[in-house]
Amino acid sequence: MTAYNTVAWFEIATDDPDAAERFYGETFGWKFNADTGMDYRLITTDGGAPSGGILGTGGTMPKHAVFSVAVEDVAAVCKTVEQLGGRVVVQYAASESAPANAYLLDPAGNLFGVFTPRG
Template identity: 55%
Template sequence: MQAPAYDTVSWFQIGTDDSEGAQRFYGGLFGWKFTLDPDSDGYDLIKFAGAEAPSGGIAHTGGGAENHAMFLVVVEDVAAACAAAEKLGGKVTLAPTTAGSGLVFAYLNDPAGNQFGVFTPPAVPAT
């Protein structure tokens, strides 16, 4: 499987306080399949019919987090993308964070207040 090109939308996330309801809705509407993310508690992976790998996720937002839907762009350097966004009038709402898997991500708002994310996948070990 080929890695997505940098600076392209390659992941999406739906945040909801009703994960089971979201799965029923999107699964019924689009035929999406869901599995628990083995690397993250409270996150379900979304896979499209015929896809080799997941393309999105459902974040369980219980505990006061807002429900949301957002896209994420794969970038070469998350910190550099955050700095560039701020120079262009955007705002970093979640500073660069490294997940246990090595994935680095951040959440930003564009100048109009729309939330989106940027991420760099974990490094692939050399073989």
């Protein structure tokens, strides 16, 4: 069962995902599995289930490391964030390869993500 409104994922975005995979793999012993669709590598630890991913940006977006919060309704959270002085950077509808998600800025300009887990 999903615990909504909790940090449930992290992402490291880079234009050199192979180097990031080597760095984090050798530093922490993380393992990586390719996800379908875009250049996304699911991170697993000795603890089991994926808890994050490395996104290969292809140079199309800024590099970042960000936490994501599991929410019931991405669109509603985006609206609330804007009402509270934050900003929606980008919002995506659910697709076959990804859940509904968004990247947001808090009022201080800090990037974070939200997503609605599948099922």
